Amino acid sequence: MQFTVSKRSRNLRLVTAATAVAALVTVAGCSSQSAGGGSSDTGKATASGGAAKKGLTVYFIPKDTQNPYEVLADKGGQKALKELGGKVVVSSGTTDTAAAQIPSVQAAIQAKADAIVIAANDPKALCPSLNQAAKAGIKILSFDSDINCGNSPQHLFINQADTKTIGTTEVDLLAKEINSTGQIAILSAAQSATNQNAWIGYMKQQLKKYPKMKLVTTVYGNDDPATSLNVLKGLISAYPHLKGIISPTTVGISSAAQYLSTHKNVKIALTGLGLPSQMRAYVKDGTVQKFALWDPSKLGYLAGYAAAALASGTATMKTGATFKAGTLGSYKVLAPAGDVGPSVVLGPPTVFDKSNIDNYKF
The missing domain is CATH 3.40.50.2300 (Response regulator)
Structure with missing residues (x-):
């Protein structure tokens, strides 16, 4: 699966990401062309x-x-x-x-x-x-x-x-933003969530392609805005040299984007899975460059x-x-x-x- 970020399809679909992120080619609405x-x-x-x-x-x-x-x-x-x-x-x-x-x-x-x-x-x-x-x-x-x-x-x-494509694509998106170098972290949902853990497993595999990128930790916001914000603050405090965050959950990425948009002194690249309606303002103000979803x-x-x-x-x-x-x-x-x-x-x-x-x- 190739994660082809086409002009507009890529926007919300993670959606169009590429066969499940790898295809990213078709409009998020193209469920009918699914794998x-x-x-x-x-x-x-x-x-x-x-x-x-x-x-x-x-x-x-x-x-x-x-x-x-x-x-x-x-x-x-x-x-x-x-x-x-x-x-x-x-x-x-x-x-x-x-x-x-x-x-x-x-x-x-x-x-x-x-x-x-x-x-x-x-x-x-x-x-x-x-x-x-x-x-x-x-x-x-x-x-x-x-x-x-x-x-x-x-x-x-x-x-x-496609589960693998979702995980690998998010790593590839972040790698391009931070020149494949630096400390990164994952802001996930519930620690027991099946989909989150499957995607994270493939993220870790994909990181082997980027030896200069180091995953320092995975934190869990339980798909709760307040919890996500608290663990994000703890993450930033514990890792002052953090270069990027992947949040494969719509609650996590929107909470992180909201915080980063009001703390411009914190220079951290953010990507993951988000709803276009929630992420639009953060993309337009430059807080987030790219993210994906279906x-x-x-x-x-x-x-x-x-x-x-x-x-x-x-x-x-x-x-x-x-x-x-x-x-x-x-x-x-x-x-x-x-x-x-x-x-x-x-x-x-x-x-x-x-x-x-x-x-x-x-």
Whole structure:
């Protein structure tokens, strides 16, 4: 995957980043061109030749209910189920912990939901509850942040972009800004977040290409603005020679950008994953040069259609199985790889900078 930062696609999609950051080529909206096999076909059928059942109830369980990124993703799911004659129930806690999500899984079981779409705050702690839901006949999907429950329950992961590309691209973006030299740090979300840890793993691998760049530490803001700001201040105090920060979380990068924009004496390059709507001012005032992302609403929309297809029995988790995701087109289930089971990839992220940030409204 090549992370081609095209003029405007790169802006928010991390989105257009390149096959998941590597492709960065297509507009963040091009979910239909995803590595998961999307095509230009459109329609409301959830699988080859099959239509979704009416009246489906899908529980969307985000990391928390206050994160703007998660809110956009949930709205995408709601749009999908509305098109299909069903409904989405959004339920979660206000903190990024598995304990805050478990009551929502139980609520879905009690409501006899048709499917659960969950962004995991912990890869394993949710498994017993989700296994109980699966035994009750509820289809299980994860999105944004995967679960790792082995084969019990079997689930489909709706991945925003190629995991490796997301991690390596962020390192490459920062390397260009700091001439591949100096101390850097990572400002992450929750320490147990599956997606964050996967991306960070690939960042560390990519750093081997830049021997003069040194990762001094990783800190965790738990996707909370106040916590993110506090750990950022601690980071700057502990490492006065810090040259760059990667924050692969929309809350972390926006919190860091806000601080750096009002402390011009602190010369630290910042990149990561952010919402264009939150980052626009910081790109225009020069605080941030480039960052990436995909369209969260399209991720939720894709997850909604996938959930409906599985719940309707018109799609399966078998490698190569296909279904149609409304206006995004057709998608194909990818083979399990490593710790990731059956999955579907939304598409290449976008890299944002001054040249294209105004083209993205999310």
